Each structure stands twice: as C-alpha cells, then as structure tokens.
Amino acid sequence: MGKHNRIRINDILYALLVLLCIAIVLLVAGAVAWQDMQESDRHFQQFGHDYARQLLQKVERSEVVVEGLVALSQITGIKKRRYLSRYAREMSKLHPYIHMVQFYERVGRRELHSYEKKKRATGLSDFAVHELNAELERQSVGKRPFYFPLVLVQPDGPFFTKYLGYDIFSNPLARKAIMRVINTGRSAASAPDKLIGGGYGSTIFKPVYSSKVETDTEQERLAKTVGIAAAQLRFDKQFFPNDSLPGLTVRLTYGDTHGNVRNGPVKEVYQHTTPPNGSTISWFPHFSFNSTIPLAGEELKLSLSRQAGWQDFRLGMIAIIVALISLFFWLFLRLIKRPLDWYGSEQYQHEVLYREKERAEVTLHSIGDGVITTDIKGNVDYLNQVAEQMTGWSDKEAHGRPLKEVFDVVNENTRESELGNLDKVLKDGEVVKITSSPILLQRRGEEYVIENTMAPIRQRGGQIIGAVIVFHDVSHVRSMARQLAYQATHDPLTGLVNRREFERQLEHALHSAKHHDRHHALCFLDLDQFKVVNDTCGHIAGDKLLKQLAILMEPKVSDDGVLARLGGDEFGVLLFNCPLEHGVEIAQQIRQVVRGYR
Template sequence: MASTTVPGRRPHRLKTAGLVISLIILLIAAVAFTVSVVQIQSAITGYVGGNGIWSRAQLTAVSHLDDYAAQGHPEDLRLARQWLDIPLGDMDARLAMEQRPMDYEAARQGMLRGDNHPDDLAGMIWLYRYFSNVGVFRKAVEAWRDTDPYLLELNRITQSLTEAWPTSRPDPAQIEAVRARLDAVNQQLQVYARRFRTAMGEAARWTSTALSVVSAVFLILLALVAWRLGNRLVQIQRSSEQKFRSIFEQSAVGIIQVDTRGIVIDANQAACQILDTPDDQLLNSPVMERIHPDDLPLGSGPHKALLRGRMDSYTLEQRLQKGSGDHLWARLTVSMVNRRSGQAAYFVVMLEDISESRRLASELSYQATHDALTGLLNRREFEHRLAMMLGRARSEHSEHALCFIDLDQFKIVNDTSGHAAGDQLLREIARLAESRLREGDVLARLGGDEFGLILQNCNLDTAANVTEKLRQALESIVFTWEEQSHSIGASIGVVPIYAEAPDISDLLRSVDIACYMAKDGGRNRVYVSTPDDRQLHLQRGEMAWLNRIQAALTENRFYLDAQRILPARDDKKGLRYEVLVRLTNEQGERVSPAEFLPAAERFGIVHKIDRWVISEVVSQLARARQHLETLDACHINLSGRSFDQPDLADFIVGELNAHNIPGSKLCFEITETAAVHNLLDVKSFMTRLQKLGCTFALDDFGTGLSSFGYLRQLPVDCLKIDGSFVRNITRDRNDLAMVQAIHDISRTLDKVTVAECVEDGAAADLLKDVGVDFLQGFGLHRPCRFRELLFPHTHPEAADEPPLTEQVRWP
C-alpha cells in the first residue's frame, strides 16, 4: 500500500505568533488612526480657536484704526498695528505652508504671530499639509485665502493713515472716506470668518462620524482575534510552565525564588553550585544568611522601592557566603512576580558569580593608577591626588607641600650596568622612600628617574626637614650590580600647596623649577621655594623663551654667524670655522645667545635649534660648491639634550644624503659634560657618523674631573681647550700648565688641539710655543655672517684672510 503524507498543522508557536502579529498590526493601525484623528480634532479645535482670535484681532484692529482716523492718537495706531499683525501672521503661515517644499519654520513663526498656542502648532501645520485639499477642509481653506486681499487693504489703510496724520490733520471728508473703507473691509472679513468657522464645524462633525465607524469595525476585529488568542494562550501557558521549569533547572545562571518573608522557596542546580550548598540546605532558609554582613545595607533601599512598585527590578553586586565558609562576589538581579487569583507574590533572584571579573577589574584599576615597575602611583593618579589636595587647601585653608625628586647620576647606572640594574635600583629607591614617609603622604613615580611627593598637613619648614632626611637616605644607598657599585643622589624641589595657586599645572611648573634650582645649585640638594621666591619668578621668565623660540623657528628668525679657526703654524692649510647660531627678536633686534640658549637647553627645546643649524649649514654648503672644495671642516655645536632624541644620527645622515655633502666636511662639537652624561648614546652616534667621514671635537675640554678617563672611550678627533684656561694663560702659570697637560695627552692619543678664546697676540705666541694646532678667538677673527664666508665674491670684506701673523695686530 502506498503511503500518503498529510500536511500537518503549523507549530503552535507559529499560529500564536501569527495571531499576535495580527493583533499588533491592528493595534498599530488603531493607534495610528486614533492618533491621526486626535491630531485632526486637536488641529480643528486649534483652527476654530484661532479663528476666534483672528476675528477678535481683526475687529480690534479696525476699531483702533477707526479711532486713529478720527482722533490721530499714536497709541491707537500702535494698538491697531499690534492687533493687525495677528491675522497677517496667520496669512504668512498659510503662504509658507503652501510653498513646495513647505517652509516649516516660517509657518511656525507665522502661527506664533497669529497668537495660536505653541502646543497646537504642529497639529495645525500637519492638518493643513495633508488635508487642505480634502473636501470638508477645502472650503475652510478657500475662505481663509479670500481674506488676503482685505487684510492687505487694511495694511494699506494703516500705512496711509500713518503718513497722513503726522503732517497735519486730514480733511474731514478724507477721514470719513477712510472710515467707510474700514467698515466695508470689516464687513467682508466677517463674512469670510463665518464661512471659515462653518466649514471647520462640518469638518469636525465628519471626523467624529468617521471615527465612530472605524472604531466599531476595529473593536469587532479585535474581539474576534482576542477570542481566538485567548483559547490559544491557555495552552501556551501550560506549555510555558513546563518549558520554564526545564529552563529553570538547566540554566547555567543561578536562579532563586524568595517569598516576601525572605525565605528561599526554590533554587535551581546552578545556584546550589555557585553557593556551594545542597538544595536541601538552601531551601526554606533565610536568604539574608547568604549575604555578607557588611553588604546587607546595599540592597535595603532598592528592595523597598521594588516592594512599593517604584521599579520593576534592580541589580547590585554583593559578597555572598558559600557553604564552605568562603565568600564570592555575585551580581544579583532581583525582580518581583505579582501573582493574582489569591496567589502570593514572590521574588526571582538571578545569581552570577563575578569573582573573577571583579579581580580582573581590580587589577586593571590598579594598573591604570600605578607604575608597573615600582608599584607607586603613576603621573595621572598623582595629578588627581594633587588636585584633591589643592581643593583641600582652598576649602580648609590647610598647609601641604609638593615635592619633585630627580635622581642624580642615575643615567650612569643604566649606561654602565644596563637597564635591568636601573629598574632594580628604582624599585629599591621606591621601597626606601615609602618607608620614610607617613601613611597619608602620597609618593608617585612620574617617569624615568623622577618622583613626585605630596606631604599632607605639612608646612615648608617641616617639608624641608623631611625631604632633607629623604635625600640623605637616598645618598646613603650603595647599589651593587654584578660586582659593580653605584652611588646616587637626589635633587629635590619643594613648593607649598597654597589656596592662591591657580591650578595644579602652576604648582607642577613651580616645583619643576624648584628642582631645577636644586640641580643648578650643585645637585644632590633640596631647594625650598616660597610663593614670593624671586629666583623662581626669574626661572618662570626663562620659561617664556619656550614660546618665543618656537615662534622664531616658525618665522625663520634664526641665522648663522661663523668664526674662523686658524692654524697656529703656516704648514697647516685648509679652511676651518665654527658656525654660531644667532636670533633676532620680533622687532628685528639681535638677541644674545646667552639669553635664549640656556633657556632652550634647560627646558628641552635646544634639539630643535640644533637640527635647524644642521639643516641650514648643509643646505648652504650645497649651494656653495666652490667653497666646499676649499673647506677643511665646518664645526657644528651639538647640545647634550639632542642626544635624548634617538633619531639624531638618522636626521644628519638624511640631510647629508639629500644634499650630497661629504660627511668629512662636518666636525661636530660636543661638550665634555654632554659626552659624560650621555656616554653610550654619544659613542654610538660618533661610531655611526664616523663611517661617513664626520669628525668630532670635545668642546670646553678640561672643565670636568673625569675628562681624561672618558677620552679613551670616545672616537674624538679634536680637543677644544676650554677658554677659561686660555684667557689668562700669559699671567697664570697654572692655566699654562693645564693647557700644556691637555696638549701633551692629546698628542699621546693622536688628537688635534684647538685653543678657544684667544684674545691677543701674546696668548697666540705662547700657545704656538706649546704646540697647539689651531687657535680661535676674537683676537684672531670676529664672527661674521656665514654667507660672507660662503660667497666672498659678493662680500669683498670676507675674502681670504691674511696669514695669522699678518692678521693679528700685536699690542
């Protein structure tokens, strides 16, 4: 026997969904229709009310115009215009609504002028937009349009009266003629106003009839659908209860049912596992026993609001007690189920274990506010605490102190023993500093080897004592790494946190300057600054150079001078000079390098000047190829701060390649201090550029105590003997001995020597006898514009200079 397949019925849920969708569609249609009808009725009401206002305004305007025509009182004219503006506003609104596209804002403003209520405007505009051409509304619109000529006539009468009365009293016959015109216009406007009101009444009655018919049809359809849906809902409810029970038991989220007395009446398996409690112990037990005592007050407020019906549910995070006695963090979502037909209400509690997410959130919060290396607060959190402390100082008039700690000689640890050693030293410093501070004080690592410290409720005298003891403790550290010992110091700036401080930025600038003052005073010391500290204000003035230097770079107000470096003996040939950066101010006046270079060095912007010099020198040499052939070396000074920029060598290589300049034409001068403080960076820089032929000179050589010790580690070609030894060489035997020692060692190491600050012929002769290779100073050549050396044919005064013995004029 062949089998046949009979199409089965759709699943119950699809049928129910279809019924529900049908009901929703009917509801949406009913709501839309009801809203539309309500809007229409409201708009009609608005128009009827507006018609009353329109008529009253028109009549009042005519009345005042009539009085003005008879008496000429300006107040009557003002009131006539005021009342006439109401119907004119309605006319402008209608004209705006008839535009395509409609000018909604103009229509709204016109309606407002027509004294219509603001709440009615949207409905009135909507009604006109969509129903102005429908039969029941068209009559009213046509009556409204017919009033336009008469309103304009009223406006013209107003204008003519305005022009007539101020000059002289009009002729009585003219007045009577105007009043007659007013009466005629008024009568015609009243006719159209009644026609408008009648048409709107018909529209209201038609709308009411349509609403009644559609409402009856809708109710019949709704009743039929509800009847069918009701039959299905009984079956669905039974099925839903079975499904709910299945979900309740199998859910991975803990679910607990609690009665209004707080007793657990049901719990699924997931809840028992989360709480580590068997269901027979959990059921019929007070739910409050599971909440940590400290967290009990957290849910009292929301729970009361839930009982009073002010909210449907609430979610909070609390600690719960497990069966083992341990605690866990849980997210509880509590909602109330209101039973009817005599059944009691109960609460449903959704339970999620969030212990791990809380732990991760706590770690992330800690990482966001703490330094990963030392465990101290980071800069962001420190500034937040500083803002709070400044707020306290302002509100409580309390005294606090802000300290900035910058470690001395820390870079040497990194350079000689590696960054791992530096990191370990920073950790030890952090532990030591924390152990010397009070519980309420705030210590943070601001970056690198810089630390910030806030001393609460501490005046400047006490802060000075505390920071001095801290400095001594840091100075006493002997850090050993791989059998190499290091000692450090700390320069500490201290400023008060006072109520008059503008903001924390001002405090941080002040303490940074105070720390600089400690460094400038010899390092490894404490500098305490008061709000009226003159030195601090002077340093602030130097900080103003930051913006001025930036502006000078942008406006190209830097230029180059050059000073020749002359051979001490005639057998040395070739042109050698040092370029010197110069600056003109906003008025075009020359600024001494002693004014802007220290500020640029101090506040970390000098590297931009160095790069400008390098770029300018290379581009100028590229344009003077003939000069380049005779050039032995162009000396360029580099600041120690430039070596803080890791791409310095890349920049110089790029400039040389871009302009096709041999590296052998450039000699970079690096101060001895910069070389010592940036030993590894300077050595790497020299090694790389040496491959391109660049040479290097140690500037101001001999001023440091470790000059000769570091000399072997650097690939230096030239030593520039510091001018402090050269100026008095003819009068001071010690200076002469120092110059002789430097020259002898340079000879041993096969280095070239240059004596700076040679100011007279006697010094030149003495240095020549010592054996110094090159001489530089005002006594030999005064700096001139760099361009004058590059292009002597355009600057005759800078042509090749005579030999040294001819150029120097001996006294």
C-alpha cells in the first residue's frame, strides 16, 4: 500500500510540474505575441505618419501650382491664355492627382452679353455663362453684380471643356471660399462637395488682382479682382498613396468630430478598404491611426485602420521558442539535474542579430535619402548608397574618419561649417532639423543644397552611442524658386526691374525720406518717336531698340540706384541717397546716351 501511495504522489507531482511547464510555455508565447502586436502597432503608426505626409505634400504642391498660375498671370496678363494654358497643361501632367487646373475670369453683369458674344466669335459656338444644378446640368445664371465663368481648364479634352462658361460663383461653397481669398489674398479651399467633371473633392482658389491692393478693404480687393486661379483635388484612389497594406481601411472625413463647431456634422468624403491577405480573425485587435490634413484653411480628418492578422506574429519564432521551452521542460522532467547548455545559445542570438543587421542595411541602401551614422566620437560608421554619391566617399573609405571630413556642410552665405549642432546631438541627445538649406561640398568639388536632420542613436538603456544624419538634395527646388522670384520682379524683354518692383522700392524710398530725413532722386524717361520705329520697322526692331538702350542706360545709374522699365517706351530711375544736383547730372548723362544712340 505504501508503494502505491508513493507512486501516486510522484504522479501527482509530475502532473503538477507538467501543468506548470505548460502554463509557463503559454505565458512565454503570449508575451512574445503581445510584443509582436506592439511592434506591429508601432510600424502601423509610422506607416500612418508617412501616409499622411504624402497626402499633405500633394495638398501643398497643389497650392504651389495655384500660386504659380497666379504669378504667371500677373507676369503675362490674363488675356495671354496661351502661356497660362501651357503652364496648366504641364502641371496637370506633372501632378496627375490634380483633377483639374482651372482659371475663372471676372465679368460684370453689364458686359455679360458682349462677353459671351466675343467668346462665341473665338470658336466656342455654344459658349454661355451658366450655372449647374444638383445633377450637374446647365441652366441660366441668376442676376448678380458680377460672375466668374470658367475660361481655362486642363486637361482640355471634350469631357472637361464642355464646362467652359460655368460660373463658379453660383456654387455656395465655392462662393464662400472665393470671398475669403479675395478678402485675404491667400489661398483657400472650398468645403468638399460634388465636382464638375464628376467625383467628390475640394477646390483650392487664389485671386488675381489687376494691380497692387493699397487700402486692404473688401471693396478695393473685390474691385481689383480680375480672375481666380484654381486646382481641383478629387478624393479618389489617384489622390491617395499607392503604397497600401492588405486589409487597410482608409477613411477621409470633413467637419468637426463632435458635430457642433464651425464645420457642422461629420461628412465622409472617401472610404476604401484594401482586400486582406487570407482570412481575418474577428477577435484580433485593430490598429488605428488618426491625423488632420490641413487644406488651405480647411481641415480633413484622415483615419487609417487595419485588423491584426497572423502575418503580424512571428509564428516561426513563437513556434521555435515554444518548442525549445517544451523540450527544456521535458528534459528537465526526465533529467532534472542535466543542464541544457544549448538553450539560448550565443550562436542563435548572433544569427538573429546578423539577420536584423542585414535587413537594416538593405533598407538603408533602398531609401532615397542619404544616411550617415557615427560613433559617440563623431567618426563615421556607415554611409548608404545615396550618401556615397552625394559626398563622393565610399563607405569603406569614410569608415573611421571624422564626420566633418566626409560630410562637409557649410552655410550658403557665410561658408562657415554647419556641423556645430552635432555636439547637441551626441551630448544632449537633441534631435536637430536644419531647414535653412545649407550647402554640401562634395569631395570632387560639386555642391548640393540640402535639408538634413541629426538624431541620436541610443542603446536599449537610453545611453547615446552615436548619431544618424539623414539628408536629401533640394537644389532643383531652390533654383526654381529663385527663377520665379526673378521673373516676378523683372521685365522679361530688357531684364530691368519691372513696374511692380519699382513701385515697391519707390514706396521704401518715400518712407525713408519721411522718417529718416533721407534725400533721393526720381526720374522718368520717355522715348520720343518710338511709335514711328514700331510703325516703320516693326515691333521686333522696337524690342531690339529697347534692349540696346537698356544696356546703354544701366551703367549710368549708380550701384545705389534702380533703372526700371515702366511699360512701353517709359523708363524710371530711382537714385537712393542722391542730392538733387547729382541726380540732374545723372539724368543728363542718360539723356545724352539715348540722344547719341545710332
């Protein structure tokens, strides 16, 4: 009987040990699964930030397109549709997510009939200023002091051009946005609604004024508004990034989330769900990401969600861990005193670390930004392929060298080093983003205008072990911005300062004369008999004469002076800090140069 009792007790203890081992195995598996869920959620949040950033970039680029159309119309005039149409066509091709690039011209009620007649005479036989009903069908416009008919649209296929003449001011949502842009002079977007051409989206507007607004009153701004540049964004698959995830649900809404502030009830403007890979498990948790997308004065709310699936778990790793622990306890139960040396071996850990390192290096080689990492002393550890191309150093050559020797970044104006912030990163652990567009001096002499970010690299315990520098080339963007700024302030024929810039500098001179007792000289020059040259020799010869005279007159103006073409054969000279006698002398010199030209 004692033997049987002893066997039973041993069986019970063995069974209890088995249950304890099973519980430990399940707890370990659950902990690994929970950690995988946390990691998947972090990846999803990063994906959401990237997704929202891409949407924001598209909105910002659309606003730039509208601002470019306004700038071009102010340079060439709204009547020169050929340039505006070419610009709109190129922008429509470059940014396919923009549904339409449009231009609306202001027309008063009194000249409406003659305006329509003039448009029909240009080949638009059925042109008429009209409104659209709820079914987007044409109907006559109501009586208003003025209208904003559509006169330019890109793409320009028959599907789009049939809306020429549509009075955008007849749309209440668009009218609200247009009055806002006229009163502020800044871009504004309409609330999401049905778009002409079909679909659902918003339109970004910006006004074109006939001249500079002086008093900043609503009446003056309205009177000087000659047109409205616009870009339509249709909220469809083309507007949203292509890099999606299986089972991802994208939802874009407009309005206050509580439904009781300025935007009214929440309105859903887009929703799409990507088919999942395989079947989903209903009791798995959901990942979610929410963000606000500013849209030229309006706000859109982006919501991303995805249900977790088996692909979010490292099933192989969990299976391996469960198997190893089970084997460990099985051996422990059979051979309690025999150590399990192989469990958690260094070889296995090194293999995992090696795979992670390989994956990280492949990722860094694949991204479009340059990436450099350093140790705690500021010496280079690693360069990815883009960084090698932009610095002129290979990863092997740069390894162990000081960062300043490899990543030579200087201020664009002072040519002083911009790497002083590295100490803040390595010592204080700060993340430093440099947006002043410094210059990267390549090893072979080339220069790049860049934007870069420096951040610390930390161990699990939080100790800083180095820094990472991420940068990308913005030279082309800087060049385009300078070119547009030059075109907005200079006469395209002579290269002299244009009337708008001349008036701005004249206003500055008047202010300094009034408040700082400065003396300046102002001269106006009109070419005699210039009309005879145009009539007898043609406008080409007249343009050539203007350019040659500009070359002759410009050296006579001092470095502190401004020579501008005010229009036609009229020129203006503004001499800063110039006594009257000296101003008269310079004016006579210019007059003699023009008189003596042959």
